[in-house]
Amino acid sequence: MLEIDGLRISYRGTEVLHGIDLRIEPGERIGLIGESGSGKTTIGRALLGLVRPTAGTVSFEGTSLTDLDRARKRRFRAAVQPVFQEGAETLNPRRLVGASLADGLTAARRFGTAQTRTVDELLRLVELDPQFAERRPSELSGGQRQRVSIARALAVGPSVLVLDEPTSALDPTTQAHIVDLIEALATDEQLGYVLISHNLAIIDRLCDTVHVLRQGEIVESGSRSQIIDDPQHEYTRRLRDSVAELLLD
Ligand code: ADP
Numbered sequence: 001m002l003e004i005d006g007l008r009i010s011y012r013g014t015e016v017l018h019g020i021d022l023r024i025e026p027g028e029r030i031g032l033i034g035e036s037g038s039g040k041t042t043i044g045r046a047l048l049g050l051v052r053p054t055a056g057t058v059s060f061e062g063t064s065l066t067d068l069d070r071a072r073k074r075r076f077r078a079a080v081q082p083v084f085q086e087g088a089e090t091l092n093p094r095r096l097v098g099a100s101l102a103d104g105l106t107a108a109r110r111f112g113t114a115q116t117r118t119v120d121e122l123l124r125l126v127e128l129d130p131q132f133a134e135r136r137p138s139e140l141s142g143g144q145r146q147r148v149s150i151a152r153a154l155a156v157g158p159s160v161l162v163l164d165e166p167t168s169a170l171d172p173t174t175q176a177h178i179v180d181l182i183e184a185l186a187t188d189e190q191l192g193y194v195l196i197s198h199n200l201a202i203i204d205r206l207c208d209t210v211h212v213l214r215q216g217e218i219v220e221s222g223s224r225s226q227i228i229d230d231p232q233h234e235y236t237r238r239l240r241d242s243v244a245e246l247l248l249d
Helices: 040-045 070-078 095-110 117-125 131-132 142-155 173-188 200-207 224-229 234-246
Strands: 004-011 013-025 029-033 057-062 080-083 160-164 194-195 210-215 216-221
Touching: 013 040, 013 057, 029 040, 029 070, 029 200, 040 160, 040 194, 057 070, 070 080, 080 142, 095 117, 095 131, 095 142, 117 131, 117 142, 117 173, 142 173, 160 210, 173 194, 173 200, 194 200, 200 224, 210 224, 210 234, 216 224, 216 234
Parallel strands: 029 194, 029 210, 080 160, 160 194
Antiparallel strands: 004 013, 004 057, 210 216
């Protein structure tokens, strides 16, 4: 459904992705792991059509994002939604939560998604009381804000989420609750996702397929159990050993 082929991306003449290949099938739960600066966020942004490849392609249902006609572009916008740390970039700090969610529902209609939910239903879906509609993002805890940003993404009716470090800014207990929520929603809503994280414990809980990124290249790919229980690459072993003490229950 989404495919990356030979993707290279440069920032101001410096190449940071050196030929990435990746396929995302409907419902697939993919993890991208690697240390800070390895290029995970850049892959996520490329999947959302937010950065332009310097070489290679990102395609949606077989067509390069740069060649999508208007109808397909709308379908793509609805189908692939981001969730960043604590709603960064997706929640307007000046707008009430209810208004941001209503914007998402309006976008869903514009994109032609069959979305029948209301703002109250979206809030309940992420286990928040409908009264939260009357608050601004600054009046929420980090965990509540992340629930709202997930609801905002779901409002548009996506089939794939790009989750970029969705729990990194949260304390461990709240992290665990958000991980549970993502897992439950993925099952109930039949969502696939690309989860970007430097935390192997979270990838272990949430992903079926894992790609290990180092300095703009994928050094190892495999099923969750292959990568976590039997890593082949020295770099993957180091990543695993560095988080061993943080593994969630
Ligand atoms: P990660 O998500 O794994 O931490 P990023 O994709 O954010 O990695 O960054 C990969 C590389 O690209 C890093 O060297 C980073 O400094 C660089 N980079 C990221 N965004 C920009 C930007 N907007 N301008 C210039 N360099 C950038």
